[in-house]
Amino acid sequence: MSNKEKHWQKTRNHMFVTLALWAFFSMVIFLFGYEINSMSFLGYPLAYYMTAQGSLLAFVIIIFWFANRQEKIDEEFGFGEKEDD
Amino acid sequence: MFKGGFIQNLPKIYGLYTGGFIVFIILMAIAEQAGASAKAIGIMFVAFTVAIYALIGYLSRTVQVDAYYLAGRQVPTVFNGMATAADWMSGASFVALAGGVYFGGYSYMAFLVGWTGGYVLVSTLLAPYLRKFGCYTVPDFIGTRYGGNGVRFCAVLVLVLASFTYVTAQINATGTIAARALGIPFELGVWVGLVSILLCSMLGGMRAVTWTQVAQYIVLIIAYLIPVFWISNKIGAGVFPHLMLGDEVARITELESQFGLTKNSAADVKAAGVPGGLKSIAVAHAGVGAGGMAVWKYISLAICMMVGTASLPHILMRYFTTPSVKSARKSVAWSLFFIFLLYSSAPMLATLSKISLMDPNLPTGIIGKSIAEVNSIEWVKQWSSQKQVFIADFNGDGVLQLNEWFMRTGVVVLATPEVAGLPYVISGLVAAGGMAAAMSTADGLVLAISNALSHDVYFNMIDPKADVRKRLIVARVLLVVVGAAGAYIASMRITSILGAVAWAFDFAMSGLFFPLVLGVWWKRATKEGAIAGILSGLAAGTAYLIYVYPKFMGNPAWLGIDHLRFGLIGAPVCLVVMVVVSLMTKAPDAATQRMVDEVRVPSGRSILGRQH
Numbered sequence: 001m002s003n004k005e006k007h008w009q010k011t012r013n014h015m016f017v018t019l020a021l022w023a024f025f026s027m028v029i030f031l032f033g034y035e036i037n038s039m040s041f042l043g044y045p046l047a048y049y050m051t052a053q054g055s056l057l058a059f060v061i062i063i064f065w066f067a068n069r070q071e072k073i074d075e076e077f078g079f080g081e082k083e084d085d
Numbered sequence: 086m087f088k089g090g091f092i093q094n095l096p097k098i099y100g101l102y103t104g105g106f107i108v109f110i111i112l113m114a115i116a117e118q119a120g121a122s123a124k125a126i127g128i129m130f131v132a133f134t135v136a137i138y139a140l141i142g143y144l145s146r147t148v149q150v151d152a153y154y155l156a157g158r159q160v161p162t163v164f165n166g167m168a169t170a171a172d173w174m175s176g177a178s179f180v181a182l183a184g185g186v187y188f189g190g191y192s193y194m195a196f197l198v199g200w201t202g203g204y205v206l207v208s209t210l211l212a213p214y215l216r217k218f219g220c221y222t223v224p225d226f227i228g229t230r231y232g233g234n235g236v237r238f239c240a241v242l243v244l245v246l247a248s249f250t251y252v253t254a255q256i257n258a259t260g261t262i263a264a265r266a267l268g269i270p271f272e273l274g275v276w277v278g279l280v281s282i283l284l285c286s287m288l289g290g291m292r293a294v295t296w297t298q299v300a301q302y303i304v305l306i307i308a309y310l311i312p313v314f315w316i317s318n319k320i321g322a323g324v325f326p327h328l329m330l331g332d333e334v335a336r337i338t339e340l341e342s343q344f345g346l347t348k349n350s351a352a353d354v355k356a357a358g359v360p361g362g363l364k365s366i367a368v369a370h371a372g373v374g375a376g377g378m379a380v381w382k383y384i385s386l387a388i389c390m391m392v393g394t395a396s397l398p399h400i401l402m403r404y405f406t407t408p409s410v411k412s413a414r415k416s417v418a419w420s421l422f423f424i425f426l427l428y429s430s431a432p433m434l435a436t437l438s439k440i441s442l443m444d445p446n447l448p449t450g451i452i453g454k455s456i457a458e459v460n461s462i463e464w465v466k467q468w469s470s471q472k473q474v475f476i477a478d479f480n481g482d483g484v485l486q487l488n489e490w491f492m493r494t495g496v497v498v499l500a501t502p503e504v505a506g507l508p509y510v511i512s513g514l515v516a517a518g519g520m521a522a523a524m525s526t527a528d529g530l531v532l533a534i535s536n537a538l539s540h541d542v543y544f545n546m547i548d549p550k551a552d553v554r555k556r557l558i559v560a561r562v563l564l565v566v567v568g569a570a571g572a573y574i575a576s577m578r579i580t581s582i583l584g585a586v587a588w589a590f591d592f593a594m595s596g597l598f599f600p601l602v603l604g605v606w607w608k609r610a611t612k613e614g615a616i617a618g619i620l621s622g623l624a625a626g627t628a629y630l631i632y633v634y635p636k637f638m639g640n641p642a643w644l645g646i647d648h649l650r651f652g653l654i655g656a657p658v659c660l661v662v663m664v665v666v667s668l669m670t671k672a673p674d675a676a677t678q679r680m681v682d683e684v685r686v687p688s689g690r691s692i693l694g695r696q697h
Binding site: 004007008011015018019022025026027030031033034037040042043044045047048051052053055056057059060062063064066067070071074078079080081 | 204372384
């Protein structure tokens with residue numbers, strides 16, 4: 001497999017992992033919205049907290065993590081960019 | 086004081102600007118103490134901020150194509166994040182979001198998850214690859230990747246449909262705010278709003294819009310956060326509301342069971358003469374509905390908004406302006422961070438606003454008081470004279486019950502500072518913030534439409550030999566025409582703000598999501614597949630919208646897919662048709678396959694050059 005193909009395979013796997021995390025925080029936990037709302041976090045009912053703030057924060061963290069790890073993947077295969085175009 | 090170029094000095098320039106704005110707020114507060122009228126302060130806030138944006142727009146004027154379409158590809162990561170956040174957060178987000186949470190509760194908050202979660206899709210699937218491509222517009226990518234003007238035109242069609250649905254709502258919002266702050270009729274306010282929008286974008290295109298959007302973000306976030314923190318501290322709910330409102334949420338739930346959540350019948354509401362669009366609290370603040378349908382309603386709405394987010398051209402095109410692929414990716418993260426600051430505050434504002442009104446232990450509480458007493462409160466008088474709040478004494482006992490108090494959703498943001506007894510300067514600040522939010526989104530949308538028309542339709546299809554000067558003149562003329570068309574439709578007041586906004590997501594999702602994603606992630610996708618996918622997705626989605634929307638055919642929703650969710654019909658049709666037709670037609674040629682390979686590698690030159 002060429003360098004490019006290996007890079008793309010790793011990039012694709014990284015994408016799938018990121019989207020799995022995304023699906024968890026955007027959909028899976030809300031499948032159980034009614035059930036988890038009796039639990040409490042910071043004094044808020046849990047499902048309320050997740051939709052008002054928790055999942056939103058999770059997305060911010062997921063994207064920063066995604067970008068940093070993707071940069072490392074690019075550098076590993078010699079596709080890192082210099083800052084000026 | 087300023088050494089080096091403009092870009093190096095950005096932190097200093099915007100730091101100074103933020104400081105200047107805070108000084109302006111303080112000056113207005115002093116003016117209020119000295120006896121300036123509420124109206125004068127409102128005018129000053131809106132006029133001053135709009136004048137600053139216009140100045141930035143003028144200073145960013147350009148005669149370069151790449152500056153006009155891509156802001157010269159030199160917008161730094163964090164600043165592009167701020168500009169995207171302003172581009173994203175519309176007048177509806179600013180004015181109506183907290184109100185939606187206030188009345189809609191948990192099931193409405195699917196919008197919050199949808200409008201943020203979509204950025205994960207943007208960053209993983211699209212933004213870095215479109216940046217590497219180097220296109221000027223979203224149809225520019227579709228047209229070059231799949232090849233040919235036919236598919237380019239289909240993409241323009243979806244873009245115009247989605248963005249135009251959205252822009253009328255934004256111009257409507259600028260009109261509403263301008264009319265209220267300046268004391269002019271709504272119809273005139275719309276045109277004042279339009280002129281302000283064009284001042285920011287006409288001379289400098291993307292470059293001017295970028296730098297005004299950064300300025301607008303700073304104004305809108307200050308205007309949103311100050312009241313939230315102030316009220317929270319004032320009523321002793323907590324120094325940092327986001328982490329400390331658990332008790333207030335619990336208290337609201339307790340008060341709800343004490344007062345009772347009653348859903349008024351439509352006949353009662355009509356008989357009492359409640360003005361259209363006003364609502365009473367009938368949904369639990371933090372409760373979650375049980376059952377499969379409630380779950381599906383929540384998740385289906387979130388999916389539509391997320392996938393729609395990843396297909397909206399005015400957002401995607403912001404990531405064409407960064408210096409590198411790496412910074413495009415990081416920029417998505419910063420965008421979402423800046424959006425998060427406002428979105429996570431909306432439920433807090435709704436909580437504070439609700440407890441201020443509901444809790445009899447607070448001096449601002451009105452539920453359970455006599456109606457005569459409530460009617461004599463200054464802010465109630467003022468807002469009911471504008472038909473924004475209404476009291477209907479259903480049981481005729483002269484005491485205000487929870488289900489007898491009606492409000493328009495926008496009032497939650499616009500009136501809460503007054504309700505909580507904050508000085509008027511804060512209300513002026515909120516008006517300026519709403520104006521900034523509506524203007525920045527309208528600018529991004531008008532530019533997305535007119536750029537697609539000028540670059541993709543005019544330059545690529547009609548007159549490919551046009552020189553730079555002519556292209557930019559056409560681009561500006563189209564900008565004015567598109568804006569004027571939007572303002573004209575807005576002045577006719579056809580749909581409510583939020584219905585129209587959700588439709589834009591569904592249109593974009595039906596026609597653009599899969600052609601964009603498969604363009605990068607599936608080499609086998611062909612031109613014929615893309616054309617068939619776009620057209621059938623759009624047709625299926627639109628047909629279903631007409632089938633289900635109460636004002637059109639009004640049929641019962643199938644599986645709970647109502648008019649806010651019609652993208653769930655359009656997008657799968659688009660995917661299936663695109664895959665089937667692609668597999669039936671000849672695979673893309675070697676040159677196209679090489680191009681896709683190139684896009685997947687971040688380093689190296691972009692596919693389309695700076696000037697094309």
